[in-house]
Amino acid sequence: MPISADDLLSVVRNYWRSDHAFDDKAENSPETKRLQREWAQALEKMDQWRVLLRELGAALPHFNIGNATATSDACFRCSVYPNREPVYTNPGDEPRSRRWAVVGCVSxxxxxxxxxxxxxxxxxxxxxxxxxxxxxxxxEMQAPAEIIARKLEAMFGVEALPREIADIRIPLIVEPREPPDTTLFHALFSSYPERVP
Known part of the structure; x- marks a missing residue:
């Protein structure tokens, strides 16, 4: 049964605050402590995550597979980069290049x-x-994205978060995002989707 936006908002309220009450305090907020406990449990699945990365490497031999997981986020993340040289967009005196990656996240x-x-x-x-x-x-990103999706679903029993739900604005702070710019995507996955090592 699909999870509703209301259910997800109820979940993320347990891990993110709507105020800055703990910003200048030495102690962590109850929400941060809960997120840290979730990470302690999630890290027990790190072996399973490494298996996923190896399987992606076998399924996508012309790509570099990276682990982009950071415990400041609320997800495991993998990155899939083409292993060929970047595409040059302006071969002139000053070379310009373009690189891309597909990122898979499991909350x-x-x-x-x-x-x-x-x-x-x-x-x-x-x-x-x-x-x-x-x-x-x-x-160029669609074929690797489909392979990543199939592997995530099979290995972790997760379902894709529909974009219309991911984009719902929420009244919570997920550093550095603050309302009205914070979405369910930020709270469930990453507030810095563009930062991929």
Whole structure:
């Protein structure tokens, strides 16, 4: 049975606050303590996550597979990059290149996942632009995204979080996002989707 937006909002209220009451305190908020407990339990699944990464490597041999998990987020994240040289968009005196990745996320707070793409433009080694794609993904990202989705569903028993639910604005702070810019996606997955190592 699909999880509703109301159910998800009820869940994330346990882990994120709507105020800054604990910002200057030495102790963590009750919400932060609960998130830390969730991570302690989730890290017991790290072996399963590593299996997923190996299986993705076997299924996507022309890609580099990375673990982009950070315990400041509320999810396990993997990144899938083409292992070929970046595409040059402006071969002139100053080379510009474009790199991209597909990112798969499994929330530690609810049995849902999300897949998105990121694109980075560089001038030499300097990143000059970044863009996050949700639905629809650019054509080059679609095939790896489908493989990641199938693997996440099979290994973790999770379902895709529909975009219309992921984009619902919530009255909670998920650093650095604050209302009205915070969404269910940020609370369930990452407030920095564009930051992928």
């Amino acid at each position: 530690i707070l609810a049995p849902v996942y999300s897949i998105y793409g990121v694109q980075y433009d560089y001038r030499g080694k300097e990143r000059i632009a970044e863009r996050v794609f949700f639905d629809p993904l650019p054509p």
